[in-house]
Amino acid sequence: MKLLKIAIVLVLSSLCFSVLNKYRKLTLPKSYTEVDSLDIMLADAKMKLPANSTIGFRTNAPVGRQDVLYFKSALVLAPIVVGRGENDTMLLIQDHQFPALPLDQYECIHNGGGKYLNYSLVRIKE
Amino acid sequence: MLNFALVAAILTLFFGAGFYLNKKHPLAGCLNYPIAFAVTVALIGYLYYLSLLFVVSYDFLLICIILIPASFLIPSLLREKGLAFSLPKCRGAGNMLILAIGILILTLRFNKQLHRWGDWDAWAIWTLHAKFLFYPEYWSNMFTNKLSGSHPDYPLMLPSLIAFMWRGVGFVTPIVPMIVASLVCVAVPVTLFLALNRFDRRFSAIFSVFVLALDAKFINIAGSQYADTLVAFFILVTFVLYREVKNGSGPTVVFLLGFIAGSTTWVKNEGLLFFLVFSCAFIFFHYRRPETAIRYLAGGLAPVLILMHFKVAFAPENDLINSGRGSDILSMIVNPARYMLIAKHVFVTSINYYWILLVLLAGLVIQRTSFLTTLPFIVFALMLSGYFVIYLTTPNDLDWHLGASLDRLLHHIYPACLYLALLRLSSNSGGRLNMPDYQV
Numbered sequence: 116m117k118l119l120k121i122a123i124v125l126v127l128s129s130l131c132f133s134v135l136n137k138y139r140k141l142t143l144p145k146s147y148t149e150v151d152s153l154d155i156m157l158a159d160a161k162m163k164l165p166a167n168s169t170i171g172f173r174t175n176a177p178v179g180r181q182d183v184l185y186f187k188s189a190l191v192l193a194p195i196v197v198g199r200g201e202n203d204t205m206l207l208i209q210d211h212q213f214p215a216l217p218l219d220q221y222e223c224i225h226n227g228g229g230k231y232l233n234y235s236l237v238r239i240k241e
Numbered sequence: 242m243l244n245f246a247l248v249a250a251i252l253t254l255f256f257g258a259g260f261y262l263n264k265k266h267p268l269a270g271c272l273n274y275p276i277a278f279a280v281t282v283a284l285i286g287y288l289y290y291l292s293l294l295f296v297v298s299y300d301f302l303l304i305c306i307i308l309i310p311a312s313f314l315i316p317s318l319l320r321e322k323g324l325a326f327s328l329p330k331c332r333g334a335g336n337m338l339i340l341a342i343g344i345l346i347l348t349l350r351f352n353k354q355l356h357r358w359g360d361w362d363a364w365a366i367w368t369l370h371a372k373f374l375f376y377p378e379y380w381s382n383m384f385t386n387k388l389s390g391s392h393p394d395y396p397l398m399l400p401s402l403i404a405f406m407w408r409g410v411g412f413v414t415p416i417v418p419m420i421v422a423s424l425v426c427v428a429v430p431v432t433l434f435l436a437l438n439r440f441d442r443r444f445s446a447i448f449s450v451f452v453l454a455l456d457a458k459f460i461n462i463a464g465s466q467y468a469d470t471l472v473a474f475f476i477l478v479t480f481v482l483y484r485e486v487k488n489g490s491g492p493t494v495v496f497l498l499g500f501i502a503g504s505t506t507w508v509k510n511e512g513l514l515f516f517l518v519f520s521c522a523f524i525f526f527h528y529r530r531p532e533t534a535i536r537y538l539a540g541g542l543a544p545v546l547i548l549m550h551f552k553v554a555f556a557p558e559n560d561l562i563n564s565g566r567g568s569d570i571l572s573m574i575v576n577p578a579r580y581m582l583i584a585k586h587v588f589v590t591s592i593n594y595y596w597i598l599l600v601l602l603a604g605l606v607i608q609r610t611s612f613l614t615t616l617p618f619i620v621f622a623l624m625l626s627g628y629f630v631i632y633l634t635t636p637n638d639l640d641w642h643l644g645a646s647l648d649r650l651l652h653h654i655y656p657a658c659l660y661l662a663l664l665r666l667s668s669n670s671g672g673r674l675n676m677p678d679y680q681v
Contacts, residue, residue: 119334126341130348134423137352138416150358150415166379169387182390186365189391190358193372194379198387 149183154191156229160206160236163225164195170236171202175213184208184232207235243303247409250306255281257310260317265493269485272439275432276497278424279478282471283504286398287547289405293380299408336443340434343450344427347460351426354464357415359422363466366391367399368418374404375413384555394556396548398507399468418466425470426463429453429477429656436481436660437667445663452659458594462652468509469649475505476515477656480617483523484664492536498523499540506548510559511628511653513548516541518623522616570634579639583632586643595651601662610665617661621654 140146164170170192174184188206189197197206204224209215210232221237228234258277266273285306292302358364369391373383383393399421406417430453437446453459463470482498502519505512520541527533573579591599605612612618628650635642 116334119338123334123338123341126338126345130341130345133345133349133352137355138419141355141357141416141419146357148357150364166376167382169385182365186361186369186391189388190364190369190372193369194376194382196382196385196387198385199390 150187150190152229153184153187153232156227156232156234157188157191157206159227160225160234161192161195163236164192164204166194168204169196169198169202171200171205172197172208173200173205173216174208174210175216176208176210177213180210201239203239205237205239207237209233209235243300243409243411246300246303246307247406250303250409251281251285253307253310253314254284257314258284260314261310262493262497264317266485266490268488268490269439270435272432272435272481275428275435276478276482276501278428279475279501279504280497282402282425283398283475283501283507283544285405286401286504286507287544289374289401290397290547290551293374293377296377299377303409336438336446339447340431340450343430343434343447343454346451347427347430347454348423350454350457350460351423351464354460355419355422357419359415359418359464359466363418366395367466367468368403368415370395370397370400371403371407371418372413374400375407381555384557386557392559394510394552394559395468396507396509396512397551398504399471422463422466422470425474426460429459429463429470429474432474432477432481433656433660436477436484437663440484440664440668442664442667445667449659449663452597453656456597458648459652459655462649467649469652472505472508472512472515472653473656475501475508475512476653477660479505479515479519480657480661483616486533492532495533495536496540499537499542500544501540502537503541503544507544509653511650514627515620515624515653516545518627519620522620522623526616569636573634579633582639583629583643586640586647590647590651594648595655598655598658598662601659601666604666605662608666612665617657621658624654 172185172188174181176184185197185199188208192206205221207216207218207221212231218235218237220240221235222240224236224238226233226235255274255277258280259274262269262273262277262280269276288302288306291297292299358368369388370383370393374380374397376382385393402421403418406421407413410417430450433449433453434446437443437449479498479502482494482501485494486498502516502523506516520537523537524534527537628647632639632643632647
């Protein structure tokens, strides 16, 4: 009986160790995903926008990737509402690999970028 | 400081619910704790949403969550002079060791699946909604058609749970959804094990834990950080409580059955279908005992009222219901290709991921166990019929819709089916396919 109890404690200890070790690894920068890199990239944009604002979203990424970037940006910027398509204020995310979106019709409020993506917070010109 | 208050609130609620259940239904023993976990999750989900709705401060919410169960616990502790009064003994340390080994295997496999922010629906729907709920001044920003791809009409139990913990931690971190997913993933096999062990089906209990611990699909869906495993857990607990009610437990358990069944509606829209079907079947089976039916309905009343308020006051239109396809429905219904496609997906998904249920079902047929007129079978049959109708009339591309969701819909009923099939298979003492009884 005593041995069984020791065995249970050992199993539960290894369970706790494996869980804590996993969470420790997941907090390291090498475990970061695209949401985290967007969070870092858009940190300044978040500061420029009021929390109850609604902005539009456009990207030059191909169709399959547009949804990915849209939802990840929406998660990063919430509670700001990021809607698809045009709005007075827009978030434009540009992937370096693809032809850039024309910015003639916009007035830039802020921009920044990372290794693969850059962004512009813009307002439609009057 | 708020971190400690958060942990204290969760633990007080959990142990308060556990001790209360032990007092009201001592025969269930350790099984009361998974049920207490379900009650804790549901209550946090509701209370956090209500605190946002009624603009109650987070600190005050935590104080209420700590004080209300504590006001029940402390007098009990003083009366019983010690903690030993209601920590039930689980039968056999050997059983517990096997359960712990099963959970260790499950956790090691689960950890391999786990990554920050989860899979698509986790960051596009559940965590996104939680992020809105994290901001008490702006949480209702979410209810706009501009976010329609994120389904803001989905119920809020999982987002509320995540936001409640984020508020306690003080910042948004992907660790919280991962912890919630881990706890729910572990809660399913633990509940299965204890529910089967409660009726001395020890072999079945151990078998069920190892089936889930080795089931790559179960772990994959649980690790995705979606709300599907939470629905599966609530459906499982509903049937566990239903078995307790059938076993002659008191009125508290009937009330709790209504509350837990009703709470599936607050997890996912599919939970609403389950609650409707289960409630109709439960009332039909208990129409000669109106007091039982009334207690059940009383338990389900609060969850349903909260959901109805949410759907009426906040939730935008559901894309499946309000897609404006009225004239197309007839052509969808009479198109045999759609039936064939659904049948093909059901066949392939069942064979690939849920074959164990087919084997158990075959066992029941071989054993000539009569299960066709039982409440669980009727509930599952009606639920699957409901899913079939939804697929048949979906405005989305049918092949895509089936591929994207059928495995998760079957995941909702998988643990409950496993529980009921194993209970049935191992309970027929006169049968021809009796499971061996594991002895410690």
